[in-house]
Amino acid sequence: MASRTRNAIGCIVAALAASTTIGAASAQNFDWKAHEGETITFLANNNPVATAILKHQDEFKALTGIDLKVDSYQEQQMRQRLLTVLNARSDEVDVFMTLPSREGMQYAAAGWYADLAPFTTGSVAADYDFDGLGKALIDAAKFDGVLTGIPLNIEGPVLYYRTDIFEKCNVEPPQTIAEIEAAAKTIKDCDSSITPFASRGLKPALPYTFSNFLHNMGGAYMKDGKSNLCSAEGKAALETYANLLKDYGPPGAVNYSFYQLTSLYRAGRSAMSFQSSNEFPSVMEGGDRLKDTAIVPLPKGDGGSVPTTIGWALTISAFSENKDAAWYFVQWATSPKMQAKLALEGIAPPRQAVSQDPDYKAWLEEQPLRQQWQKTLDELATTGTSEVGFPIVQNPESREYIGQAVDQILLGEADVDTACAAADEALNALIARE
Amino acid sequence: MQTAKGQLAALGAPAVVFTVAMIAFPVVYTLYLSLVAFSATGATSFVGAGNYVRMVSDENFWNGVVVTFYLYILSLVLQLIFGTALALMLFRAKRLPGFVRSLFISPFMMPPVVAGMMWLVILDPSLGAANYILTSFGLPPSEWLASPQWVVPTLALIDTWQWSPYVALIVLGGLQSLPPSVYEAAEIDGASGWKRFWRITLPLLLPTLVTAMVLRSVDLLRFFDLIYITTQGGPANASLTLNIYGFRTGFEFFQLGYASALMVTLSIIVLGVTLVLNRLRHAVAW
Numbered sequence: 001m002a003s004r005t006r007n008a009i010g011c012i013v014a015a016l017a018a019s020t021t022i023g024a025a026s027a028q029n030f031d032w033k034a035h036e037g038e039t040i041t042f043l044a045n046n047n048p049v050a051t052a053i054l055k056h057q058d059e060f061k062a063l064t065g066i067d068l069k070v071d072s073y074q075e076q077q078m079r080q081r082l083l084t085v086l087n088a089r090s091d092e093v094d095v096f097m098t099l100p101s102r103e104g105m106q107y108a109a110a111g112w113y114a115d116l117a118p119f120t121t122g123s124v125a126a127d128y129d130f131d132g133l134g135k136a137l138i139d140a141a142k143f144d145g146v147l148t149g150i151p152l153n154i155e156g157p158v159l160y161y162r163t164d165i166f167e168k169c170n171v172e173p174p175q176t177i178a179e180i181e182a183a184a185k186t187i188k189d190c191d192s193s194i195t196p197f198a199s200r201g202l203k204p205a206l207p208y209t210f211s212n213f214l215h216n217m218g219g220a221y222m223k224d225g226k227s228n229l230c231s232a233e234g235k236a237a238l239e240t241y242a243n244l245l246k247d248y249g250p251p252g253a254v255n256y257s258f259y260q261l262t263s264l265y266r267a268g269r270s271a272m273s274f275q276s277s278n279e280f281p282s283v284m285e286g287g288d289r290l291k292d293t294a295i296v297p298l299p300k301g302d303g304g305s306v307p308t309t310i311g312w313a314l315t316i317s318a319f320s321e322n323k324d325a326a327w328y329f330v331q332w333a334t335s336p337k338m339q340a341k342l343a344l345e346g347i348a349p350p351r352q353a354v355s356q357d358p359d360y361k362a363w364l365e366e367q368p369l370r371q372q373w374q375k376t377l378d379e380l381a382t383t384g385t386s387e388v389g390f391p392i393v394q395n396p397e398s399r400e401y402i403g404q405a406v407d408q409i410l411l412g413e414a415d416v417d418t419a420c421a422a423a424d425e426a427l428n429a430l431i432a433r434e
Numbered sequence: 435m436q437t438a439k440g441q442l443a444a445l446g447a448p449a450v451v452f453t454v455a456m457i458a459f460p461v462v463y464t465l466y467l468s469l470v471a472f473s474a475t476g477a478t479s480f481v482g483a484g485n486y487v488r489m490v491s492d493e494n495f496w497n498g499v500v501v502t503f504y505l506y507i508l509s510l511v512l513q514l515i516f517g518t519a520l521a522l523m524l525f526r527a528k529r530l531p532g533f534v535r536s537l538f539i540s541p542f543m544m545p546p547v548v549a550g551m552m553w554l555v556i557l558d559p560s561l562g563a564a565n566y567i568l569t570s571f572g573l574p575p576s577e578w579l580a581s582p583q584w585v586v587p588t589l590a591l592i593d594t595w596q597w598s599p600y601v602a603l604i605v606l607g608g609l610q611s612l613p614p615s616v617y618e619a620a621e622i623d624g625a626s627g628w629k630r631f632w633r634i635t636l637p638l639l640l641p642t643l644v645t646a647m648v649l650r651s652v653d654l655l656r657f658f659d660l661i662y663i664t665t666q667g668g669p670a671n672a673s674l675t676l677n678i679y680g681f682r683t684g685f686e687f688f689q690l691g692y693a694s695a696l697m698v699t700l701s702i703i704v705l706g707v708t709l710v711l712n713r714l715r716h717a718v719a720w
Binding site: 076080083087111195251252253255260263264267269392394396397400404408433434 | 474475476558559560561575577578579580581582664665666667668669670671685686687688690
C-alpha cells in the first residue's frame, strides 16, 4: 500500500516536473513574431480601459507584426454588434471586451467564448505571469470550468466624500450605512446648496451600486433557487437605497448614471457620491477635488462589508478563425508590462504585482488621494463579490426588475412591499423560464 | 422588337432581383423571427403566434402603445404649429439674410445623438442651464426628463425644436406655390390678414401640411435616438415607446423573437397611420 502511494506520488511529481519543463520550454520557445502578417479584429468598448490600451496599439504591431483592426463602440452599441455577429456564428470578430459579471453566464451558455485556459498554459511569454492576475477576477470569469476572459482592470463602486463639507458641518465620516443617512441629514440642514448623497438611479445602471447596499445589509439575490429580494434584508436595502436618493439625492436622481454623478461631484455640488472607482480620473479632472476628497469602500451594514468588485475582461470569440493570433493580443494587453502602463492612466490594475511597480508607486505618491484610491481598491480586491444582479443566465434582464423596484420607491409610485412583490413575481418568472 | 424587350429585361433582371431581395429579405426574416422563441442561450423554437399572444397580456407593450401615440400626437401638433409659423415668417421676411435663414433651419441638420447629448446637459436638473434660467426669473425648477409626468412633453419639445424647421421648409415650398390671384381678390374685397390666413392660406396649404404629417409620422412613430440617449425609456417606463421596448427586449434581453413580433406590430401601426394620412391627402387635394 505504502509502495503504491509512493509510486502515485512519484508519478504526480514526475508529471508536475514534466509539465513545468514543458511550460518553461514553451515559454522559452515563445516567439512574439509567430503570427506576423496576420490580421485580427478587436471589438472594443469605447471606455477608458480600451482607450488606454489602444494608445499603445502601434507597440503591439511593432512587437508582433500582427495587424489590429479596431471596431470601437459605446458599451450598449458594442453589445448590440456582438449579439448580431455571435448569434450568426460569424468569424468577423476575433477579440472583444466583456463584463463577466453581467453577460458572462449568458455568453458562456450560448457558447460564444473560446476557452482561454489552454492558451494560458500553452503559448505564453516568459514574463506573462498568469498566476499574478487577481484570483477573484479569474474565478469570476470562469463558467462551468471554462475560462472566458482575462481581466483588464478591477473596479467597483466606492464612496467619494468631501472632507471640507464634513468638517464644516461637524460630521464624522460614516462608519455604517445607517450613519450615511445621519450624515446626509446633518449636511442637508447645514448647507442646503449641497446635494448630501448621490448615487445611480437610472434603472438599468443602478444594480451596480445597489448590490453593494444589499450585500452589506446581509441580503442575497437568490435563496433556494428563488428570488430573495423580498427578504427582510432585501426590503431594507431597497428602502434605504431609494430613500437616500429620494430624501438626500439630487433632483432627477432617477436618471443618474456615471456621467451625471461625476459632473455633479466634480462641480462641487455633492457631499457624498457613491460611484465607480473607474471614474476617479474624471472626477479629479481639473484638480478641484484633489484636496478636499476622501475615498472609502461603502461603510458596512448588518452583513458586514461586501464590496462589489468587477472588471472588464478581454476574450476571444469561439467563432474566430485566428484564435492563436488573437491570444497574442490578449496576452500583450493583459501582460504585467502593459498593465503597469495602463495603471499610470488611472486604470486600476488587476495584478497585485503592478501596484509594486516603481513607476506606479511614484505615480501614487504624487497625490495622497491616489493612495487612498489604491487602498480602497485593494480592499475591494480582497473582500469583494462580483454578484451584480441575479446569478442567472438572464442576468441583464434581472437588473431591469431590480432597477424598476428601486425607481418605483424613489418616485413614490409604490411602497417597498408593492415594488418588491412586483419585482419578485417578474424575477421568479424569469428564473422559471431559465 | 420582342427580342430587344427580352434583352432589356434580362439586362435589368439582376438589379431588380437585388433590389427586391434587399427589401424583401429583412421583412420576411423579421416575420419568421417573430414566430420563434429564443432561449437564454440563443437556442430557437417555433412558437407560431405565441409571441403575439404574449403581447396581449404584456403591460409594457400596452404602456409602449400609449407612450408612442402620446409622444407622436403631441410632437406632430407642436411641429405643425411651429413649422407653419416659421414658414410664414420666412415667406414674409423676404429680405432676411441667407445666414439667418440657415440658422433658423439648422437644428434638423444636427445628428439626433448630438442634439440628445446637448439637451441632456441643458436640462440637467442640478447643473443645467434650463433650471438656472427658470430660477433666475423666480420660477420653480423642473425635473424635465427625470419627471414621469414631464418626460414625454419634454421629449416632444426637443423634437419640435429639431424638426419644426423641416416642416417649415415643406410648408414654405407650399406657400410659394399658392396662386397670387386669390390673395389679390381677397385684398380688393377688404379681407383682413387674419381672415386671409384662415380662409385662404390654411385651406390651400392643407395638402402640403398633410404631406408634412406623413413624413413626420413615419419618424415620430419610430421615435428612438433621442430617448435612447436621454432616458432609455425611463423614468419608470414613462418614455418607453414601442421602438425602445423592442430594442431593449431584443438586444439587451436576448429575446429576439418577441422583439421581432413587437417590431412587426409597430410596422403595421406605422403603415396603418400612413395609409389613413394618404387618404386624407387625397381628400384635401385641390
